[in-house]
Amino acid sequence: MGKRTAIVGTGQTKCSSARKDVNGQELINEAVRRALEDADLTLSDIDAIVIGNMDHFEGINYVDTWSVDGSGAYLKPIIKVTTGGTTGTTVAFAGYYHVASGLFDKVLTVAWEKNSESDTTGAIVTAIEPILERPTFGGAINAMALQASMYMAKYGATEEDAARVAVRDRKHALNNPYAHLHLNITVEDVMKSPMISYPIKYLDMCPRTDGACALIFASEDTAEKICPKPVWVLGLANRHNYTLFGDQPLVPMITMVEAAQALYAKIGITEPLKQFDVMELYMPSSYSGVQWIEELQLCPYGGGPELIASGVTDMGGECPINPSGGVLSTNAIGATGSQRVAECTLQIMGKAEQRQVPGAKMALASGFGGCFWSDLMALGARKPG
Amino acid sequence: MSQKKDQELLFVSSGEAEQPFEWSAGKHISKLLVEMRDHKRLIASKCPQCQKVLFPPRRVCADCFVEMDELVPLKGRGVIRCFTVLNFGFVDPNTGLQKPVPLASAYIQLDGTDTMFLHALEETDFHKIKIGMRVEPVWEEKRQGQALDIRHFKIIDE
Numbered sequence: 132m133g134k135r136t137a138i139v140g141t142g143q144t145k146c147s148s149a150r151k152d153v154n155g156q157e158l159i160n161e162a163v164r165r166a167l168e169d170a171d172l173t174l175s176d177i178d179a180i181v182i183g184n185m186d187h188f189e190g191i192n193y194v195d196t197w198s199v200d201g202s203g204a205y206l207k208p209i210i211k212v213t214t215g216g217t218t219g220t221t222v223a224f225a226g227y228y229h230v231a232s233g234l235f236d237k238v239l240t241v242a243w244e245k246n247s248e249s250d251t252t253g254a255i256v257t258a259i260e261p262i263l264e265r266p267t268f269g270g271a272i273n274a275m276a277l278q279a280s281m282y283m284a285k286y287g288a289t290e291e292d293a294a295r296v297a298v299r300d301r302k303h304a305l306n307n308p309y310a311h312l313h314l315n316i317t318v319e320d321v322m323k324s325p326m327i328s329y330p331i332k333y334l335d336m337c338p339r340t341d342g343a344c345a346l347i348f349a350s351e352d353t354a355e356k357i358c359p360k361p362v363w364v365l366g367l368a369n370r371h372n373y374t375l376f377g378d379q380p381l382v383p384m385i386t387m388v389e390a391a392q393a394l395y396a397k398i399g400i401t402e403p404l405k406q407f408d409v410m411e412l413y414m415p416s417s418y419s420g421v422q423w424i425e426e427l428q429l430c431p432y433g434g435g436p437e438l439i440a441s442g443v444t445d446m447g448g449e450c451p452i453n454p455s456g457g458v459l460s461t462n463a464i465g466a467t468g469s470q471r472v473a474e475c476t477l478q479i480m481g482k483a484e485q486r487q488v489p490g491a492k493m494a495l496a497s498g499f500g501g502c503f504w505s506d507l508m509a510l511g512a513r514k515p516g
Numbered sequence: 517m518s519q520k521k522d523q524e525l526l527f528v529s530s531g532e533a534e535q536p537f538e539w540s541a542g543k544h545i546s547k548l549l550v551e552m553r554d555h556k557r558l559i560a561s562k563c564p565q566c567q568k569v570l571f572p573p574r575r576v577c578a579d580c581f582v583e584m585d586e587l588v589p590l591k592g593r594g595v596i597r598c599f600t601v602l603n604f605g606f607v608d609p610n611t612g613l614q615k616p617v618p619l620a621s622a623y624i625q626l627d628g629t630d631t632m633f634l635h636a637l638e639e640t641d642f643h644k645i646k647i648g649m650r651v652e653p654v655w656e657e658k659r660q661g662q663a664l665d666i667r668h669f670k671i672i673d674e
Contacts, residue, residue: 151525187609190530248527252606261539262549263572265610266663267621267636269602276600277623284598284647328602329642373578377623377632378570381598 133231135515137354137361139347140170141473146311146342146461149247155189158343159201159243162466166239166345170357177347178235179208182242183222184465186213187257189248202241215258216271216413216500217369218242219344219468223496223508226348227364236350237357242469243343251339251464258501260375268376269328271415272336274503276328278381279418283330285382285433288421290330292436294321296420297334297459299445304456306446306486309470311340311461321417335417342463344470351514362476365493365509368394374502386505387426387497394507395428398515403450404429404443407509408491409478410452411471413499417459424452426505427495446486454478454486468498468506475510534612544573547587553661558590558653560629568630593652593672594626601642624651624669636668650674 142165144150150158159182167173180202182195191197195204195211202209214221219242226240252270259265268274282288298318304310316334324333354361370386370393372379379385391403400406412427414420421435429450430438438444444452453459455474458467475494477483483491492513498506541549544561551557561573565580569588577584599622608615618640623632638654639645651669659665 151527250607252604253609256606257609261537261610262541262545263663264634267619267634269600269604269615269619269621270606272604273600273602273619273621276602277598277621280600280647281598281623325603326601326642327604328600331600375572375574375631375633377634378578381623 134233135351135363136227136230136348137351137358137363138472138476138510139349139354139358139361140166140172141476142166142169142345143309143470143473144343146309146340146463148311148339148341150245150341155191155243155245156198156201158245158341159198159241162243162343162345163201163203163239163241166347170347172237172347172357174203176237177203177207177239179229179238180204181210181212181222181225181229181238181240183212183218184243185215185218185254187249187254188251188464189245203239213465214501215504216415216464217468217498217504217506218465218500219470220413220472220496220498220506220508221468223346223469223472224367224369224506226346227367230348230350236353238348239345240348240469241343241345242466244463244465245341246339246464247341264376272328272331274376275416275419276331278384278422279330279416281382282418282422288436290322291318292439293335293417293421294318295439296414297321297417299439300420300453300457300459303446303454303486304460307455307460309461310456311338311342312456331416331418337415337458337462340461340463342461342466344466344473346469346473346476360480360512362479362510362512363514365511365515366394366398367506367508368397369504369506371504372502376502379503381503382422383426383432384423384503384505386503387423390505390507391427394509398509403427403495405449407450407493407495409454409475409488410450410495411455411457411474412452412497413458413468413471415458415462415499419499446488451488454483454488471496471498472508472510479510479512542575544575544587548573549661552665553659556655558592558626559587560590560626562586562588569628570631571626571629571633588628590626590628592626593650594624596645596647596649596651597623597625597632598647599637599645601640620645622669635666638668638670645671
């Protein structure tokens with residue numbers, strides 16, 4: 132067990148499909164300045180910086196050095212981490228590792244993406260085994276659709292079951308000024324939207340977004356002096372699996388099953404739906420919003436559609452999922468995992484404004500990416516024992 | 517107040533970059549590609565520890581973390597485990613060209629193997645594709661030792 136570590140500040144940028152008013156460094160800077168302001172710190176207080184984005188997206192490779200003007204890393208330790216879609220959560224994990232190790236007291240993390248600068252699907256395809264799988268692989272939508280078709284066949288779930296998630300997350304986003312999309316839609320709208328990769332329709336899928344998200348981690352030595360309500364990292368787990376997509380059982384998604392088991396055992400979660408007050412989950416399609424809550428043990432396998440339809444995961448329900456509007460409303464891919472962590476932090480700090488879950492004290496953030504990889508981070512108001 | 521004209525905000529293009537890569541296929545995948553090119557045959561690797569047969573063949577069984585030396589021939593037919601039909605075009609990073617859509621693809625479990633693998637389907641109407649359908653490869657006339665020596669898999673009645 133390392134030093135107890137808390138998040139003491141968050142900073143998010145305005146998100147849109149193309150932030151043409153800023154270049155990448157300026158976008159990063161917008162998030163960093165907001166996080167410092169939120170924590171009432173200055174750059175000189177920061178001991179180290181972790182940065183991350185997707186490989187190949189903007190065509191800029193030494194992002195840790197290139198970004199220094201924006202990140203504030205001039206003559207400070209900075210490292211880049213990148214793990215595909217999980218980058219944003221991995222960046223947060225790395226911030227936590229820095230502080231929990233005792234080597235650094237206050238660490239800034241920044242995760243970002245300018246999807247508008249690349250062909251997102253083409254860039255994602257470069258992550259895939261190049262000789263045998265890449266020639267017929269169609270990107271993230273394709274991967275999500277393959278898993279969805281298997282889930283539907285196994286449990287008899289319908290396209291309408293998934294559409295309910297698309298409606299829920301878009302409805303939640305209406306209360307989030309940081310969300311990229313503000314869509315007031317119905318199940319019928321989702322069902323009528325164009326089929327982009329069977330069974331995924333246009334409104335079932337996340338957008339491509341420009342945006343950045345910064346977090347500030349501090350050790351137990353200073354967290355309570357910096358912030359009246361620091362948000363403590365209770366535990367985290369990540370599980371990665373094979374590179375060849377076809378090696379893995381897609382239903383259930385084994386990485387999330389194992390990550391959830393490990394995290395829950397570590398921090399004493401036996402009834403996640405009851406014990407967590409709110410969840411921010413990286414679910415890039417509405418179908419993952421139905422399936423992956425099963426892997427997280429919110430309901431039995433095959434029970435996802437019923438749980439979604441019950442309203443338990445809506446705002447006002449027992450455990451609201453994605454009060455921010457989730458990934459279906461904002462997807463600055465490298466930043467997406469950090470945005471989940473930031474939203475959980477805002478909820479526990481009581482700073483989530485119109486989308487506040489009353490009295491939220493325990494939250495779960497997830498990351499997803501790569502070859503069906505899973506990251507989980509649990510956050511809480513109470514300092515861990 | 518007078519209305520200020522919006523400033524023009526630009527994207528600047530990298531230009532028409534070409535940056536081809538050359539990837540080592542390694543020992544087992546080279547063997548597979550030669551079998552495909554010269555004999556229209558598929559081979560898989562078998563793990564000496566868990567006895568699983570993995571396609572495509574590779575040197576290491578990730579579960580057991582042991583070297584696999586045994587290669588086993590496959591008949592080539594298999595079953596669709598899941599599928600999709602992509603209608604969303606994008607630039608193929610391997611070729612730099614727009615990927616032709618619709619692209620129907622499936623995870624296919626080849627007979628005699630314990631894994632699925634991704635390839636294209638001939639049928640592109642998703643209404644006509646069902647999980648559990650049997651498929652067989654359709655080979656290109658001129659084969660070059662590459663994945664697309666199998667043009668696609670075709671649904672068969674058995």
